[in-house]
Amino acid sequence: MRIVIAPDKFAGTLSAVEAAEAVAAGWRDVHPGADTRTVPLSDGGPGFVEVLHAAIGGRLLGCEVTGPLGAPVRADVLLDGDTAYVESALACGLHLVPADERDPARTTTRGVGELIARAVEAGARTVVVGMGGSSTNDGGAGMLAALGAGPTDRLAAGGGALAGLGAADTAPALRAVEGVxxxxxxxxxxxxxxEHGAGAVFGPQKGADPEAVRALDAALADFADATDPDGALRAAPGAGAAGGLGYGLLLLGGTVESGVARVLEAVGLDSLAAGADLVVTGEGSFDFQSLRGKLPHGVARTAARHGVPCVVTAGAVSADPDxxxxxxxxxxxxLVESAGSTEAAMSRSAEELRALAADIARAWPRVDKAGRGG
Incomplete structure (x- = not known):
């Protein structure tokens, strides 16, 4: 029996690596002889570099860069040949900002630009920036400032500092990544x-109240007027990702690609699923958004192409079964249901996930490919 275990992180409790190990341990508790292949995953958000390093190897380049509130933070760039992988959350992630200090008007993506610069200095000709889990809403202005765009003091001071910005010089930043x-x-x-933009959709989870969201949206509009006068890039799908960091990358000639697809390809999930009896994936909350292109959706579709059943473990499950x-x-x-309470699921996440995986393993002979559990 070969089980491929390919979860995302369980946000706030377990990394993807920890979640995969817990599921594998639970399965082996019931089926000691099972061939469990752990494949931790990321959609581009937190864990992006760790997951890819585990899958493809490469060399980690340790860096000290500007954090979201200006203090230095440690972050790695993954180098694989002439391709570099940068995780934006390592430089400007929400987890780097204490809950009582969260304010997307102040947080900056400057550190992301510094990581890109280090990657280019190291010889990278392709830089893949994993997006997600950011504390920022500056449209990538801080990133541009780190690469030489000006006025540096305004661009690097957070989304709120962009209000009333009349002009910006992005030419130095374009030169810094020329040919990349x-x-x-x-x-x-x-x-x-x-209403579907960076401020309105993601601002509240980063500490912005309704009034702050309106102010941030107006400030980003000023920034866009200064950098994208014809309006083409501001409306592009993905421009609002990571508080508008996607927009900043588009200004530099970048493209938007599926983080899920890139990671699944890098780890070779298609070939792993083809030889599996079962694929197990998971995340913190399996809800309607999970079925709109998030990681469990990509894993399940990969398994389905090979006629292999796929089960999901999650902290909470609210997705429509059909x-x-x-x-x-x-x-x-x-996990909440199996543990008996949210508190138990959160405080003993690894132990409870291991126990849940063992329960699934016991029931596995009675779960068929038509989607029924018994």
Whole structure:
């Protein structure tokens, strides 16, 4: 029996690596002889570099860069030949900002630009920037400032400092990445501005109240007027990713690609699934968004192409079962339900996930490919 275990992180509790190890341990508790292949995954957000390093090897380049509030933070760039992988969350992630200090009007993506610069200095000709989990809403202005764009003091001071910006010089930043292919790895398709934009959709989770969201959207509009006068890039799908970091990369000639697809290709999930009896994936919350291109959706579709059943383990499960089945999900299991409470699921995540995996393993002979559990 070969089980491929390919989860995302369980946000706030377990990394993808920890989640995969917990599921594998639970399965082996019941089936000691099972061949469990752990394949931790990321959609481009937190864990992007760790997951890819585990899958493809390469060399980690340790850096000290500007964090979201200006203090230095440590971050790695993954170098694989002439391709570099940068995780934006390592430089400007929400986890780097204490809860009582979260304010996307102040946080900056400057550190992301510094990581890109280090990658280029190291010889990278392609730089893939994993997006997600950011604390910022500056449209990538801080990143541009780190690469030489001006006025540096305004661009690097957070989204709020962009209000009233009349002009910006991005030419130095363009020269800094000349000849380098930039890729924004994200499955977010939001534009920069408006009701579906960076501020309105993601601002509240970063500390912005409704009034702050309106102010941030207006500030980003000023920034866009100064850098994209014809309006083409601000409306592009993915421009609003990571608080508008996608927009900043588009200004530099970058492209937006699926973070899920890039990671699944890098780890070779297609070939692994082809030889499996079962694929197990998971994330913190398996909900309607999970079936709109997020990582479990990509894993399930990969398994389905080979006629292999796929089960989901998640902290909470609210996705419609019929929609999940159409996506290739055989069954979904809630950690909160199995643990008995949210508190237990959060405080003993690894132990409870291991126990849940063992329960699934015991039931596995009674789970068939038509999507029924017994």
């Amino acid at each position: 292919r930039l890729i924004a790895a994200t499955d977010v398709d939001n534009p920069l501005l408006g 929609e999940a089945a159409k996506a290739g999900v055989t069954a979904a299991y809630s």
